[in-house]
Amino acid sequence: MQSTSLLLAAFFLPLFPMSIVFNFVFQRASSAWIRVPVLLVWPLPGLWLLESDSSQIGDTLVLWALLTSILYSFRTVVVKELSVWTGFIATSAWSLLWTAVYLGARFDDLMMHAFAFSLPLALLAILVARLERQYESAYAGVVTGLAQEQPRMTGLFVVVMLAVIGSPLFPSFFSLLSNINNVVMVMPSIAFAIVLVWLLWSWSGIRLLHELVVGDPAVIQYEDISQSMAMLFILSFFLLVAGGLYMSEVML
Amino acid sequence: MQQLILLVIALPFISAIVTQLFCSRLGKRAATVSVMSLWLTFILACITLWLAISDPTVQEYSLLFSWGVIRFDSLGTLMCLVISAISLIVHVYSVRYMVEEPGYGRFFTLLDLMTGSLMLMVVAGDLITLVIAWHLVGILLYFLLGHDARSRPAYRYAFWTWITYRFGDLPLILAAVLLYQAFGSWSLSYIFERIAADPHMLTVFDFSLVEVVGSLIALAAFARSAQFLLHTWLPYTMSGPTPVSALMHAGIVNAGGFLINRFAPVYVETSGVLHWVLVVGLVTAVLGSLLMLTQNDIKKALGYSTMGQMGFMIMECGVGAFSLAIYHLIAHGLFKGTMFLSAGGVIGKARQDDGIPKDALYNFVIAKRPARNRKPWLLMAVMTLAIPAVVIFLAHWLVAQDFIHKQGAIILLFFGWITGAQLLFVTYRMRTKNFTRLFALMITSFVIVVLGYTFISHAFDLFLYPDQVFAARLYAAAGIDVFWFDAIVIIITLTIIANWLRTYYGTRKGYYVERVYKPLWLAFYALLSREFYIIELYTSLVRRLDRLATRLNVLLRWV
Structure with missing residues (x-):
């Protein structure tokens, strides 16, 4: 029974090679209406399964989770397809949740950690779906010069990307900081692994942004995101920052 | 009166919000709002420094929660004045210099945010605020350097800066969490008090805590102040706007010296860390100066000159002359800022007449x-x-x-x-x-x-x-x-x-120059002219990593 629940948890808090299932499903879902719920809900069953008995998780599983996280974050470095990148980062982020479970974090805190990563990714998925509708594929390098063509969309893209890669005041920043804080004295190697993952996210995220935003605009110009939609996004950024500040108070 | 320090930090952030919100309505006048607020910030910074001189007692103000503490002390107020002065000059210079550039309002918003973040960094009274401000400076610098979204070179070199800064952020984060775990507080004052009371109470990985923390902070300072092997971003970030180069070379790059000074109560208890700081600083000072002498591009020469000066500043910390490093960074900031802001004019004039008597x-x-x-x-x-x-x-x-x-x-x-x-x-x-x-x-x-x-x-x-x-x-x-x-x-x-x-x-x-040494001298010059092949080494390393990541993705069919 225990091994079954662990195996199931490894699907939802993706561990390699079970992570292939999540990425396969995520890449096949082309609509934001499917991707956003998938990103928000996918890790939750894993947390429920593990929460009942966190003592099942041994050192080997944590090491496996960290290696999965490093593997996927390293793979993102050369990914240019935005939907693939989103899936990889989600895999890398969720596999870090195993360390929080291992350290005996409360279920409420685990949920906060999960949403800290999932919410910015869900916002990113909405923007990516919009780009895919316009350009037929959101491939950095093919879609280029977005700053010239769609300045409003670019602004939103930049902020979402910063939220995803764990920049300050966003929940992902405090989640990573809290994870490192909890583990640094117990298992310093885990802290170093998380730091490495964080660095790889920053590397790949900004590289992707660079390819997408900089340069001359495409010949065919598309309409920028509407002002009302932009306002909704800005509101969600404020909510994310408020969530981040709340997390900092609860977890640090 | 000491609460004025809160206003000094808040003003640039308020100005950034106002400039951004009303830039479409204000047009070119958006810059006026920004410059006026910087004038006010500068005047208030002068007053707070005067207050610190008359009463040097450290005071703290908590803004938000368990973190968000603002520290009023001599180092913070002095640095606030320096930052506001340099930023004000850069603002005034940019009003006309950037007027033809697209994103005029955005540029001033970013400048204001950068000024605010730098000030927050120097007056941070707890580790989380310090880490956040330290991190924000890196992010904002990336976007300031890449202000021209059409220029791929500008963004390429801004990326070098970004990744080096991120590399430097992480040791600071590790140092912060180690200190928190050791003392159970994010407050710098409390941590410094506890360290002073019993510096060698705790060990990490069988080393004294202060030695480990001191090393991590030094590493963060090295990345920010372009020390040897972490310096490649500095001379190549010339594709960004000139005012940003001036701000970077005059202010941002000096943050390493500030950080080491801020953690002086940690370094005073160390025994070996400062020796490494001295060695790194010395090597950087010598190599930076040598590289400067071999450049034929005035801006790149200034870039390497900054590297040499930063090496000297870090070296001063390494010999224990902490306050001298602060004096050095201020003096260097002022003269290097002036040189950058006048470099364009000098190049323009020299094209017509070299003017050399x-x-x-x-x-x-x-x-x-x-x-x-x-x-x-x-x-x-x-x-x-x-x-x-x-x-x-x-x-x-x-x-x-x-x-x-x-x-x-x-x-x-x-x-x-x-x-x-x-x-x-x-x-x-x-x-x-x-x-x-x-x-x-x-x-x-x-x-x-x-x-x-x-x-x-x-x-x-x-x-x-x-x-x-x-x-x-x-x-x-x-x-x-x-x-x-x-x-x-x-x-x-x-x-x-x-x-x-x-x-x-x-x-x-x-x-x-004796004939015997001439071939050796020429070989050394060749090595200098290729900048010790360090950029080639990093490029090759990145290419190998890219190839490995691509192979893994192909092998795993991108899922």
């Missing part, structure tokens, strides 16, 4: 026609060695008679001595009608510079570290065994004397 200096530096057989070489060599040594010794003796006991001060004296000797040697080789007058003028200017430097740095020492016992302990933390130190001093002194005598003798005989 064909005088003695021209003959010596450009035409390379040094004078020969002027005065008795032995007398000149003795004067060259003796005069700077006496001037420097007396200047330091005037402000602090016990400086001779500080190893760090002695090390820095060597640099002053060599610089003075070089100045007199150059005078000796220059063609001039009235040699005695020129020589006397050189000595007078040297005396003025040394006296000014010594008195000002002493004033900084008294202001930043009024507790003289603490200041002496900082020097002691950087010290080594007295026997070895004395031995090194004697060897270096003899080497310097012997080499200057040899140089004078060689100049007299007309073989300044």
Whole structure:
């Protein structure tokens, strides 16, 4: 029974090679209406399964989770397809949740950690779906010069990307900081692994942004995101920052 | 009144919000809002510094939760003034310089945010605020350097800066969480108090906590201040707007020196970290200066000059002269900012007319026609060695008679001595009608510079570290065994004397650069001109990592 629940948890808090299932499903879902719920809900069953008995998780599983996280974050470095990148980062982020479970974090805190990563990714998925509708594929390098063509969309893209890669005041920043804080004295190697993952996210995220935003605009110009939609996004950024500040108070 | 510090930090952020919200409505006038707020910030920063001078008691104000603490102290208020002054100059310069560029309002928003983040960094009273501000500076610099979204080179080099800064953020985060785990608080004041009470209470990985934390903070400072092997981003970020280069070279890059000063209560308890800081700083200072001399692009030469200066600043921390590093970063910030802001004008004018007067200096530096057989070489060599040594010794003796006991001060004296000797040697080789007058003028200017430097740095020492016992302990933390130190001093002194005598003798005989060394010298020059192949090394490493990641993705079919 225990091994079954662990195996199931490894699907939802993706561990390699079970992570292939999540990425396969995520890449096949082309609509934001499917991707956003998938990103928000996918890790939750894993947390429920593990929460009942966190003592099942041994050192080997944590090491496996960290290696999965490093593997996927390293793979993102050369990914240019935005939907693939989103899936990889989600895999890398969720596999870090195993360390929080291992350290005996409360279920409420685990949920906060999960949403800290999932919410910015869900916002990113909405923007990516919009780009895919316009350009037929959101491939950095093919879609280029977005700053010239769609300045409003670019602004939103930049902020979402910063939220995803764990920049300050966003929940992902405090989640990573809290994870490192909890583990640094117990298992310093885990802290170093998380730091490495964080660095790889920053590397790949900004590289992707660079390819997408900089340069001359495409010949065919598309309409920028509407002002009302932009306002909704800005509101969600404020909510994310408020969530981040709340997390900092609860977890640090 | 000390609460004014909160307004000093808040103003740039408020200005950023107003500028961004109303930039479409205000148009080009958006810059006026930004400049006006910076003027106000500068005036308030002057007042807070005056308050800190009149009452140096440390005070803290909590803004938000368990973190978000603002610290009012001498270091923070001084740095606030420096940042606001440099930022104000950059703002005023940008009003006309950037007027033709797209994203005029956005540029001022980013400048304001950068100013606010830098100020938040220097007055942060807890580790989380410090880490957040430190991190924000890196993010904002990336977007400022890549202001022109059409320019791929600008973004490419902005990315180098980004990744180096991120590399430097992470050791600071590790240091912060280690300190929190050790003392159960994010507050800097509390942590410093506990460290002072029992510095070697805790160990991490079998090392003393202060040694580990000191090393991590030094690593963060190295990345931010472009120390050797983490320096490649600095000379290449010239594709960004000139005002950003000025702000970066005059202010942002100095953050390493500030960070080490902020954690002085940690470093005072260390025994080995400052030696590594000295070595890294020394290597950076020498290589940065050498690389500067080989550049033919004025901006790149300025970039490497900054690298050399940053090396010197870090080196000053490494010898325990913490307050001197702050003085150095302020002086460097002001002169480098000026040079960057006038570089464009100089290049423009030089294209029409080089404007170089064909005088003695021209003959010596450009035409390379040094004078020969002027005065008795032995007398000149003795004067060259003796005069700077006496001037420097007396200047330091005037402000602090016990400086001779500080190893760090002695090390820095060597640099002053060599610089003075070089100045007199150059005078000796220059063609001039009235040699005695020129020589006397050189000595007078040297005396003025040394006296000014010594008195000002002493004033900084008294202001930043009024507790003289603490200041002496900082020097002691950087010290080594007295026997070895004395031995090194004697060897270096003899080497310097012997080499200057040899140089004078060689100049007299007309073989300044000996033929034997010429091939070796050329090989070294070739190595310098390729900047030690460090960029090629990093590029090759990144390509290999890219290839590996691509292979893994292909193997796993991108899922």
